[in-house]
Amino acid sequence: MRPVLSTAVVLLLIAAVVSPVSARNGGSGYSRYGIGDLQYGLTSGLLGMAGSGLAVVSASSINGENPADWTSISRVRISFTGLYEGYKSSDYESSGYFSTMRFSGLMIAIPLVSSSGITFTAGVNPYSNVNYNISIPTTLGGYDYVLQYLGEGGISQGTMGVSWRPGAALSLGAKLDYYFGTLRHSVTQMFAGNPPQYTTAADLRSTSMTGLGSTFGATFRGLGDLLHIPAGHTLSLAAAVSTTSWLTASDERYYVYTTSYTSYDTLISPDRKFKLPVRIAGGISYQGDRWTVAADYYTQPWSQALDDGTPLTGIRDCSRWSFGGEYTPKTENNSPFLQRLTYRAGFFYQQSYYDINGTGVNEAGGSAGCSVPVFSDSKLGLALSYSVRGTTDQLMQKDHIIRFSLSLDIGELWFIKTPEE
Numbered sequence: 388m389r390p391v392l393s394t395a396v397v398l399l400l401i402a403a404v405v406s407p408v409s410a411r412n413g414g415s416g417y418s419r420y421g422i423g424d425l426q427y428g429l430t431s432g433l434l435g436m437a438g439s440g441l442a443v444v445s446a447s448s449i450n451g452e453n454p455a456d457w458t459s460i461s462r463v464r465i466s467f468t469g470l471y472e473g474y475k476s477s478d479y480e481s482s483g484y485f486s487t488m489r490f491s492g493l494m495i496a497i498p499l500v501s502s503s504g505i506t507f508t509a510g511v512n513p514y515s516n517v518n519y520n521i522s523i524p525t526t527l528g529g530y531d532y533v534l535q536y537l538g539e540g541g542i543s544q545g546t547m548g549v550s551w552r553p554g555a556a557l558s559l560g561a562k563l564d565y566y567f568g569t570l571r572h573s574v575t576q577m578f579a580g581n582p583p584q585y586t587t588a589a590d591l592r593s594t595s596m597t598g599l600g601s602t603f604g605a606t607f608r609g610l611g612d613l614l615h616i617p618a619g620h621t622l623s624l625a626a627a628v629s630t631t632s633w634l635t636a637s638d639e640r641y642y643v644y645t646t647s648y649t650s651y652d653t654l655i656s657p658d659r660k661f662k663l664p665v666r667i668a669g670g671i672s673y674q675g676d677r678w679t680v681a682a683d684y685y686t687q688p689w690s691q692a693l694d695d696g697t698p699l700t701g702i703r704d705c706s707r708w709s710f711g712g713e714y715t716p717k718t719e720n721n722s723p724f725l726q727r728l729t730y731r732a733g734f735f736y737q738q739s740y741y742d743i744n745g746t747g748v749n750e751a752g753g754s755a756g757c758s759v760p761v762f763s764d765s766k767l768g769l770a771l772s773y774s775v776r777g778t779t780d781q782l783m784q785k786d787h788i789i790r791f792s793l794s795l796d797i798g799e800l801w802f803i804k805t806p807e808e
Contacts, residue, residue, distance in 0.1 A: 414474050414519055414520075415518075417777065424515060424518075425705070425740065426513045427451065427737075428709075429492060429644070429790075430492060431468065431769055432713075432770075435755060435769075437752070442606055442623040442681060443672045448464075449496045452627055453577065453604040455505040455605050455606040456560070457508050457550035458550045462764065463798070465795075465799070471488040471781055473486040473688070477784070492510065495609075505552075508547070509546060511543055517538045520537055530585065533576075535573075535576045536572075538570070538573075543568050547562060547565075548602070556607060556612070561604070564599065564629065569595045570593070571745065576588050588643065589643040592640050593641075596636050598633055598661075600629060600663065619675070626670075630665055634661040634663055660695065663692065664689055677717075687740070689705055690703055692777040706738045707737040708731060711734070712733065714730050715729045715730075728757050729740075730754075731770065732755045734751075736751045737749065741777075749779045750774050750777075766795075767794070767795055769793060771790070772788075772791075773790075
């Protein structure tokens with residue numbers, strides 16, 4: 388089977404598996420706030436190292452966070468990722484398990500001038516995710532009813548950019564970011580009884596957002612020469628900045644009343660501006676012959692976010708620390724299969740941007756994963772992460788979160804003729 392054809396077949400098979408199970412039964416109630424759960428490093432390679440990799444320059448993977456890391460890509464690469472998330476959420480009196488599986492990224496990198504590290508890359512990745520399903524039985528004035536809170540959607544980030552290597556030790560990159568997506572929130576009041584004591588009513592709010600931003604990255608790989616580390620080892624520093632973006636937000640609100648028939652009232656609000664704050668990241672990595680260790684730091688001043696000129700409620704500045712490593716015992720094709728796998732592990736601590744009733748919500752966890760060679764220069768990535776977020780104090784919610792990522796990273800020589808041609 389030709390390489391390009393095999394690529395298409397495998398991608399279609401993964402899409403066929405992921406698409407039917409993308410329906411969701413809910414997630415964390417925290418995603419009601421802001422623009423939902425912010426997403427970090429969901430590809431299997433990054434998730435296996437707890438999101439670390441900003442300063443890791445690799446020829447076999449596409450780093451969506453730092454465009455400077457694309458300079459070592461010497462053949463066309465395609466990366467496709469699916470993600471399973473499971474939440475065991477509890478409050479002061481009850482608990483439940485919610486899960487979802489969804490598409491979480493597609494990237495393609497095309498080297499244009501390999502000698503100068505000029506690589507064109509494009510793709511789409513999730514920036515935030517809204518997913519919750521909360522039911523609260525309530526009694527008021529002698530009447531029993533259930534308030535159901537539902538949320539779904541999120542913001543995606545389409546990217547298109549290029550990398551360049553002006554010198555042997557310095558890599559630069561820039562990309563254009565297009566933010567788009569819809570956040571949907573609804574509140575439904577359902578009365579008990581058969582027939583019910585009162586009619587059902589629902590308030591549905593849909594907010595669509597679009598806007599442009601940009602990301603600039605730099606990676607310096609010459610620290611090893613300055614510090615005289617062993618030959619074949621690389622010590623690197625990296626930084627990436629995603630600029631402030633002003634998104635256009637459009638609101639539609641629906642009021643639904645059910646009696647003997649269902650009626651709808653629709654309210655469309657004028658467009659407004661939403662300020663997405665700057666995101667700053669830094670990283671360091673040490674790469675040997677068969678192993679890599681890396682650490683990253685992200686910060687984003689969400690206290691500066693504005694919705695139509697007004698600061699967001701329940702939101703604070705956020706930051707994230709991560710540390711991880713990977714190890715490949717053997718790289719020779721005739722080595723035993725298990726020794727040709729790449730093994731990964733890491734841990735992270737995140738001060739999320741949620742601040743509920745004056746109490747900050749933090750998350751800490753660890754991860755592990757591996758990459759499995761499948762054919763040619765292509766690998767199947769698997770990663771599992773477990774973390775704990777929040778607290779049941781102050782009538783809040785505690786989440787035990789399991790994330791499982793499945794990625795396919797494909798390398799193709801599209802522009803080189805094979806002997807059969």
